[in-house]
Amino acid sequence: MAQLSDGFHQLKRSTRFLYAFGINDESFVLSTSKFKEIGPAPRFFLGAAITFYVSWLLSSIVGASLGNVIDPVAYGLDLAFPVTFAALLVQSITNYPAFATMVLAALLTISLEALFPTNQFTIIIVGIVAPFLGLFLSRKGR
Amino acid sequence: MTMNDTILLIITLAIITYLSRLIGLEVMTKIHVTPAIKTYLQFVPISIITALVVIQIMTPEGGLTYVSIPITVAAISSGVTMFFSKSLPFALIIGMVCGIVTRMLV
Structure with missing residues (x-):
């Protein structure tokens, strides 16, 4: 937003x-x-x-x-x-941190779905956790 | 659920959805967020959209999770087309066609 x-x-x-x-x-x-x-x-x-x-x-x-x-x-x-x-x-996906966030989000989703199939919390957990990688890489890149 | 219940449910959800957009927009316009929070928030839609696509690709069946090949092919071809053409309608058409053709073949 x-x-x-x-x-x-x-x-x-x-x-x-x-x-x-x-x-x-x-x-x-x-x-x-x-x-x-x-x-x-x-x-x-x-x-x-x-x-x-x-x-x-x-x-x-x-x-x-x-x-x-x-x-x-x-x-x-x-x-x-x-x-x-x-x-x-x-x-x-416009830069490297965004790309890395996507990869992490995909891996997290696959793991969570494999462990707890059809779990409605998967999206929320991924949405909270994965952006930290993007933040970390953006700050490191500056 | 009766017809009236359904209409009431639609109206209630419409109001709630609208308020969530409005409050989000107004709060974000008023509140000055720190650059770190702003950067973090930039990556939230990417993470959620990724999760939504991956969940669509993985179909649970009888306790096991399978990867749907037609949906994977559709999503990848749509993404690649979007990358090169930057046109959403074009990407959607190519993605749908590739997915449907794959489904016929698999």
């Missing part, structure tokens, strides 16, 4: 309240990586947020009406989630 709020600094409070509605994983990653490239660009965020919100609504309608008729696995729809997140992940 820190990276996103940096990009929203010059916005009015009411505009920020509106923009908060558009925050999701996709708009977050695309915007923060754009902000890193070209500086604060709230309009870019707005575009991304509207695009994802509208397609989410439309696909929900399609899913609700056709969901029982089609087999998601047969059409590869179950691949949509990992495919999207893999692409977003690559977009956020």
Whole structure:
């Protein structure tokens, strides 16, 4: 959130309240990586947020009406989630500490999942532990 | 669960989700975080997204965990396409196609 709020600094409070509605994983990653490239660009965020919100609504309608008729696995729809997140992940790997954090997070997830399968705490533990490596390497690199 | 319960649940969750975004954004705009915390926070999304992708790849079945080859191929091809093209829609299409083709072959 820190990276996103940096990009929203010059916005009015009411505009920020509106923009908060558009925050999701996709708009977050695309915007923060754009902000890193070209500086604060709230309009870019707005575009991304509207695009994802509208397609989410439309696909929900399609899913609700056709969901029982089609087999998601047969059409590869179950691949949509990992495919999207893999692409977003690559977009956020911009330096060596970020890459190392990803490797550690992957190893931690594999270990935790192997030891305690389908455990909802895995994501939280990885989210707390792995960033320390990124922090350590960033500080060392300076 | 009745229809009304479902609608109530959707509205409640929508409000909670919105508030979590709003509070996060407002608090981060107000509070001055130290550079160390800021650096740490930069790596939180990367860690969580990695965990989400890896969990999708690993499928538990009968006490054992298997690696799904189609999902692995889909995720890797999508990631590689994103790296070279920097286009999310293009990466998604390539990833989906590679995954579906792999599923047909495996």
